[in-house]
Amino acid sequence: MTTTTKLSTSRRIEAALTEEIAAGELAPGTRLDEVSLATRFNASRTPVREALGRLTAQGILVQGEKRGAFVAEYSREELSQIFEAMHEIEAACARIAAQRLNFLSKTDIEIAQAACIAAAEAGDREAYLRANEAFHTAIYKATGNPYMAEIAAEFRQRTGPFRAKKFATKEDLIESAKSHQDLINDIFSEDSTQASTGMRDHMATSFLQALKAN
Amino acid sequence: MTTTTKLSTSRRIEAALTEEIAAGELAPGTRLDEVSLATRFNASRTPVREALGRLTAQGILVQGEKRGAFVAEYSREELSQIFEAMHEIEAACARIAAQRLNFLSKTDIEIAQAACIAAAEAGDREAYLRANEAFHTAIYKATGNPYMAEIAAEFRQRTGPFRAKKFATKEDLIESAKSHQDLINDIFSEDSTQASTGMRDHMATSFLQALKAN
DNA sequence: GAACGTTATTTTGTATACAATAGGAAAAGT
DNA sequence: ACTTTTCCTATTGTATACAAAATAACGTTC
Missing domain, CATH: 1.10.10.10 (Winged helix-like DNA-binding domain superfamily/Winged helix DNA-binding domain)
Structure with a gap:
């Protein structure tokens, strides 16, 4: 589409x-x-x-x-810094989203997660990449803050080429989807600290998978 | 210069x-x-x-x-969102800075704070604005992460016109400098959670002063 | 043969010229 | 008098032309 x-x-x-x-x-x-x-x-x-x-x-x-x-081409050092910044921004999004959660945004996130699970179980890597993107975008949207959402999306774009090789195996997909579920629990608890910590955890596992691929 | x-x-x-x-x-x-x-x-x-x-x-x-x-011209709603994003990014900077603190960056921050105190006691508003800018820039630099620093600086620029009327009285300057001191303690504790919380507190008092002026 | 300086070529930065669209003014109709 | 429509003007988007600078190529000199 x-x-x-x-x-x-x-x-x-x-x-x-x-x-x-x-x-x-x-x-x-x-x-x-x-x-x-x-x-x-x-x-x-x-x-x-x-x-x-x-x-x-x-x-x-x-x-x-x-x-x-x-x-743009980054050294190991620079990549590490960019991902660190991305992690922090994502964590901030999760934090705000947890504070401002409502029925609509919760539904958006759940729908996106359902698509992630489906793609993971099907072992469809391309579909999972799209669904994963949508999942994170749903969280950005849930902040109710378009400025925050824009920075987050920008960093996601920016790191795209360096996350391209992620999710080599079906197990990676399933692991990622599981990590999503934990994250959802943290955000839906509406405890902002827990939400940001949860996002940091999720991003860490995600980053590990990206490293594995290189 | x-x-x-x-x-x-x-x-x-x-x-x-x-x-x-x-x-x-x-x-x-x-x-x-x-x-x-x-x-x-x-x-x-x-x-x-x-x-x-x-x-x-x-x-x-x-x-x-x-x-x-x-x-750029923002509604009350939009301004609130932009400041919220700025607060989160500053908090993230404080968090990273606390983790990565070293002798040099500590010194930079202390020097900047000294300038803030001097300007506040002199009641020199213009000088304080510059010193305050330098203080926050020192924290950005202390992250050791130029990408994080850049976003933070960008938001500071962006909100500049809407913070222009801040610091009406000498007492405002002194209050701000005091708030800096608390923040320094939080960051220098090298406890990232305390550092980010401290920054959020500082930004909140800063935001209050900005509101008072409008 | 290697290193340096000079010249050519390629490529970016800026200026000007042209095309297309949006906003407003004037005119016509109700 | 008010609304609607049409045309005009002002301003942006794009194309082309020119200037300046960087890289590459070449020759000269040591």
Whole structure:
């Protein structure tokens, strides 16, 4: 279900590049040449530059002065820092969500989790990745705070290429879904401290799986 | 002490606008016309657009489709959400800083706090604002995590125009400095939970002062 | 043969020109 | 008098053209 909204040229390019980078087609370190992209998208350099600028602002690309744009590439140290930041932000989301929980947001989370379980039991890795994304997005939404949600989503995007190899086996999927369940219990307790601790735990197991794959 | 680094045109414009918005010269809701800015900065629309784009990415401006750029303006509800997010991020910084504290970062924080106390006792509001900024920046730095530090700084920038009227009286300054001291104790305890709680407390008193001013 | 300096080429940053759309003003109809 | 519609103007989005700077290539000199 790809939303077929009419986008401006620069937005279209931005979305396409985001997609390709997330999918791993454009590996970290790849140089993005403006003219090549312009010809590829049947556009001029101007919208290409706008798209590259926005992607840089999101941390998906890095752009040196007069040095061109590259798909962001991180050292072990930097990756560790980015994941640490992501963990903290996710924990903050869980914390706020626990405070502001209501029937609707609880239902959203439960529905997403049901999809996770289904995908895990089916051993469908692709489906699980999507369902997992939706699960976390449901938590972001449950904060009732779009600003918090945006940062969280941004970090998730940003770490996408480095989580791509996660969930190698069916057991990984099931373990992840189980971890979700614990997390749900912590959030639904409406105890903000427990919720943030629970999220930290979940992110830790998730991070371990990502490491296993590399 | 304005750093006289040679900047590209678009960076210069970005910096100038950031400055003016932070200083309150460009009030929230103000429309920023591209051609006016271009003539004002003796430049073409191209670098102006790049600057506006980056400022939008930072949340300092809002840009509607074909609707131009405006200095971000928030409802009570939205402001509350932004401050909530800021509080959580600052708390996360305090948490990480407490875990990773070392002699250097402790010293940085103490130096910044000394400046805060001096400014508070002198009743110098402008100096205190700068010192307070430096104090929080020292904590960001103490996380050892530039990504976390960047988000925190971004939110601080973003809320700048809405914290501008804070610290009306000398007593406010002294109260704030006292609150800093409590926070330092919490962070220096190297207990991450206590540190984040302490930061939340500090931000709460800070937020109260901001509200008083409006 | 290696290192350095100079020149060419490629690529980014900026300027200008053109196209398209949104918002408003004026006119027509009820 | 008020609403609706049409046209115009102002402003953004995109394309192309030009300038400046960085990297690569080459030749010269030690």
